[in-house]
Amino acid sequence: MLIRSDEKNDIETPTGPMRVHLYRPVGPGRFPAILLFSEIYQVTAPIERLAAMIAGQGYLVAVPEVYHEYEAPGCVLAYDQAGTERGNTLKYTKPVGQFDSDVASLVAWLREHEGCNGRFGAFGVCLGGHLAFRAAQNPAIEATACFYATDLHTGTLGGERADGTLARCSAIAGEIMMVWGRSDPHVPYEGRRQIRDALEQAGTALEWHEVDGQHAFLRDGAPRFDAALFLQGMALTSALYHRVFIRQV
Template sequence: MIIQQQTQDLPAPTGLMRTTLYRPQQAGRFPAVIFYSEIFQQTAPIARTAALLAGHGFVVLVPEVFHELNPIGTVLAYDDAGKDKGNQDKWTKPLEAHDSDTQVLVDFVRQQAYCNGNVGAMGVCIGGHLAYRAALNPDIKAAFCLYATDIHSDTLPAKPGNQSFERMTDIQGEIHFIWGRQDPHVPADGRLKIYQALLTSGINYQWTEVNAQHAFMRDEGERYDPALAMIMYQQAVALFQRVLWQ
């Protein structure tokens, strides 16, 4: 499926949020997937993933996750300086601001004639956490969370009682968790904490662990695992096709 790309600057409660849309060129009404990036925002690997998803018949929105903390269009490099700035942004922006960003994205895409009204979420690293966080919103019907950081630790800034882990039972849609066993950012005890909570939560979830490091989906760098990445793309597409086309 041939796709098109456009940029949309959306007014959010905390400031203008640049969002890149990838969607099919052909006419029709398609489901939407909000794709949350790593701390580096929309790098080339993130853009390629968004295009891949869109080519399977989805409207993919890639917001600048730290738009209020950086000039519009900021992309951080995969180096120490970029990592330090991205982590600083992660510890600065409260989860409530991410929640309001998600609602802005949902409201926008539902107003578009090319969307069927169904919205899912997907993300990698901090974006995996944000996809999980988006699933707390009842408008999100499915979420695919890849090596989501900081859920188990509940350490991102938030108001009391509004941390992501403690709100797990608020999830109404279907959610998939993908983890790398060799990922130091979410060690075995952290994954176990999340899994044990899921067992008693009553939510609709799937759980997958693979032998991989953090960021194994990123097609730049030594941790990239192309074979595993292909499997994960297939699983994500299958989830969104099954749930969002209803």
């Protein structure tokens, strides 16, 4: 399926304008909208390719610039020490409630978009995996794919020792899929166990996968990229979205 990727919109949020990058199939039609949350580096080339891959399966993919309060529209942080330090600083600086108001603003804006059919999912990697997990607590979100979500078990997003994300997992009404690399130093076994226990106790509709990979194994072009796991992860994501949004029960 051919897609278009040239749409950028600056939408209003309670904390100022937020640039949103859109990817969708070419031609007329209304599609389920997938909110795609990036790593700490914002909308890099690997994130653009992830968005394009999902959009090409029949979805309207919206990628917000998560640090819009602190960086100019279009800012992409480099995959180097300076970019990493800046991205990590901002994820601890931005209050967690502002990530939630971003989601609410994005959902409200997409409801009025000509390409959205009024149904919503989420997807995220690294920091974005955590943000997708928070987005899943919005009642509009029906299906969420989280890859190697950071800071969930430590509760440190926004610089707060208890950011409340995991404690609120009972608010997740839709399906959620969690995918982890077993060699990821950011989320060790004990952390993964804590996250799964919380989801199981909440009775969440959960799909859980642990693979023999490292952190950021979806980031193509990087040393830890694993092509086989990338294809597996995309197949799992496609199956989740197809089950929720496409298949007639």
